[in-house]
Amino acid sequence: MSLSPTPMPPVTGATRLVGMVGDPIRQAKSPENFNPLFARRRIDAVMVPFEVASARFEADMPALLRLANLDGIVVTMPFKTRIMPMLDRVDEAARQVGAVNAARRRMDGTWEGGIFDGVGLVGAVRSLGLQPAGLRVGLIGAGGAGSAIAFALAGQGVRSLSVADQDAGRAADLAGRVAATGASAASVSALDLAQLDLLVNASPVGMREGDPAPVELFGLRADLAVVDIVTRPATALLKAAERAGCRHAGGTAMVAAQTAAIVDFLGLAPGESHSLSQQD
Known part of the structure; x- marks a missing residue:
């Protein structure tokens, strides 16, 4: 028997706003993930998409951040790096990656940013019954999401991290930055699946x-776990993983973990408000 969805509460003058900012924004699925979670947690907040023109981002975004009833921002392309100078502080993970995908208004009115792609990936791995510590990991993709994932996995104590990307220089740069934290990380021209415990696709291949x-799927075996962050439910990689008997998860598992982590980060509890303004 299926459970009925949690009814969405009415939007009132007391409802807090969380913005989803990007250009373009029509393709964004975050409101469909965040608003039901707000409802389930009985948080009086609503996520609203804001399309901020890229050419005007530096002029318009500071004004948006001054809205008194805006308590959080989720940031998508192409603004994950460009928003950083507008924030009062960013966490260590965001500094390492050089990007932010969520920001919150603190009680004193200042803004703090963080990056949660890596948190989501770790959650997806744990959903498979695995802990990242001690795993030999192969990572495909050294872009923004791949960078966040690499640092998150390193922070979880993986045994080794091998990074592959079509841009060999980008893979080498990411591996070098991760290795500088003391983790075992190296760039490779091709992954040897036989030498891995976990394979992560953080590239757009599969979209x-x-x-x-x-x-190349040679060496794919049942004891290799696979996570593909692409949100399509049946990518070629996930189909191959299923045929091989691998534990596997798609992008929806990562999105679910990331969404929950961002809501926790925003700190919006039922009935609470971060606004410094007086009620009418």
């Missing part, structure tokens, strides 16, 4: 119908 797997 389009008909995309091949992002890696």
Whole structure:
């Protein structure tokens, strides 16, 4: 028997706002994930998409941040790096990655940013019954999401991290930055699946119908766990993982963990408000 969805509470003058900022924004799915979670947690808040023109971001975004009933921002492309100078502080993970995908208004009115792609990936791995510590990990993709994932996995104590990317220089740069934290990380031209415990696809390969797997599948075996952050439910990599008997998770598992982590970060509890303004 299926459970009925949690009814959405009415939006009132007391409802707090959380913005989803990007350009373009029509494709964004975050409001569909955050608003039901707000309802389930009985948080009087609503996520609203804001399309801020890229050419005007530096002029318009500071004004948006001054809205007194705006308590949080979720940031998507192309603003994850550009928003950083507008924030009063960012956490260590965001500094390492050089990007922010969520920001919150603190009780004193200042803004703090963080990055949660890596937190979401760790949550997806744990949803498979695994802990990252001690795993040999192969990471495909050294872009923004891949960078956040690499630092998060390193922080969880993985045994080794091998990074592959179509841009060899980008892979080498990411591996070098992760290795500088004391973790075992190296860039490779091709991943050897036989030497891995966990394979993570953080590249865009798989987003389009008909995309091949992002890696040669020789060596794919049942005791290799696979996470593909692409949110399509059946990528070529996930289909191959299922056929091989691998524990596997798609992008929806990462999104669920990331969404919950961001809501926790925002700190909006039922009936609470971060606004410094007086009620009418």
